Amino acid sequence: MALQRLYIRKGDRVAVLSGNERGAVGKVLSVDRNKYRAVVEGVALRKKHVRRTQQNPKGGVIEKEAALHVSNLMVICPKCNKPSRLARRVVDGRSLRVCKKCDETLA
Ligand SMILES: [Zn+2]
Incomplete structure (x- = not known):
């Protein structure tokens, strides 16, 4: 199957149309063309437990955006x-x- 071209690009402002985050608006931080998913700034935050690293010596819990399926997103003109x-x-x-x-x- 050929990969479908996506209409969403990094840097776009998008609205979330369905799912738990319906109504949210944000900037696209990254797009995964293979999985048809995009990460939107400040939307769908999930708590993530992180291990201690040199960058983050305490470890603990951080909030990070989860990827949303592009079919739930629409670009704001x-x-x-x-x-x-x-x-x-x-x-x-x-x-x-x-x-x-x-x-x-x-x-
Ligand atoms: Zn327009």
Whole structure:
């Protein structure tokens, strides 16, 4: 099966549409193309127990974002400021993402 191209990229603002974190909004910190999951800043925090390391000599419990499935996320268009579906359009040989609501081109 060919890998599906994702519409979400690192640095996007996204809204969470379903699941426990529904309604949350945040910036995408990383995207895992193979698992179709993305980590969103400040969303889906999970407590994680960490071992003592040199960086963190005390060890203990830290809060870290869990990865969310991209199907639960929608990119927020910077122009119309709404969660929006995106289309792909080829302009001058480059594939760009376009907001389906306001036609704004996203990087
Ligand atoms: Zn838009």
